[in-house]
Amino acid sequence: METPTVPKSLPLRIHEGLERVATALRADDWVSARAAGVNPTQFAIMAVLEGRAMGMSVRDIALQLGVSQPSATDSIAALERKGYLIRSPAPQDRRSVRIMLTDHGQASLTAAHATRSVAERAARSLDARQQEDLLVSLVTMIRHLQETGVIPVQRMCVSCRYFRPYAHADAAQPHHCSFVDAAFGQHELRVDCREHETADPSYRAATWAEFQKDQPLNPPGL
Template sequence: MHMDERLVPGDLNRRISAGLAKLALVLRHQAWSRGRPSGLTPTQGQVLALLDGQARGGLSMKRIAAELAVSQPTVSDAVAALERKGLVSRERSDADARVVRVSLTRKGARAAARQVEWPDAVGRTLHALDATEQESLLRILVKMIHALQVDGQIPVARMCPTCNYFRPNVHASADKPHHCAFVDAPLADADLRLDCADHEMLTPPERRRLWSLFVGEKPLAGGFPASSAMKGNEP
């Protein structure tokens, strides 16, 4: 290949995609390896990991399907298999009898903890990155997840830039420019959460406005989302 061909800018996207595909291959292989000792498929393992740490009462089948970006029949099969193994239980919601909620049994909670704690091949490679590179990577991941959400490829994640408590770029400090109004503390890019239990989802227009503030664009209108549920002091 001629040197000029290797430096064509459009080729960068293809090389990045190829790199991400390699990582995806490792993740898929890891998902199989994780579940194999306990006889779990990757989807069953994902369901357990998702239910781990959820509030009492578990999640509805619909919500699990949305979170994992798979069909409800796929979730239904995985949950039925997990129930046969004694790892989850299903019960009708008190609020709406049409809704079936899934939660971990005690045995399932132990299995879920193993899923979450299993040595992470990709995670180990992050030691090859210095702190600045790790921080940049996290911000890049947030942007990629956001793009996938906007494209409708994945459900909206419980991450800082979609949260009612997030105040992006409000501090002069370059180290910790953001603020979490839930814990009333400054946040660095490295502190951004991708799946926060305290997250409170904004409406789509509010998310668009907050995203503009996060990436440094001029906000579309107004300031921060005004929610009656807002906690903590404004920075």
């Protein structure tokens, strides 16, 4: 078959590239899940609960992972039997239940994380500027997915009420986190922060507009 003279659209080729990366990540997840003695869905549930001191509802876990609530319930029950998770009444509503990671579950998760290396090795093949540009691109794509309702709001800097973009003149550390009251650089943007508190939609839109103002312009044709 001859190579097409007109290539596929750039967004489609990016989609294809992300699929290839996702294939490697899924293989990595299987390795990590086996190390923790669970399957990939159960491992994903443990990972999404990591750092959430108040736990999560079954519904929110299912939404975060894009699985059905019955599927999440079955996996949670299996993890409870292993001693990795516990159920606890919600502080504000004793009729509601929160799912929480146990110390045993955290220890197993931490040990399993040590086996994950495929994506990190691939990222290290990029130089520092390329890594930073990729991080910003990923944050932009994730934000689009969450703001269009495809995925729930993620614990990223750009969706947090503590984020102050370009609050400082220092090009190396232009942003500010009000939670820790400290400046930080573009390469330090978080995709999943434990101290994250979701900002309201109007604040998220305003900070994103400010964040975008000082981003490098796209080259012609993109």
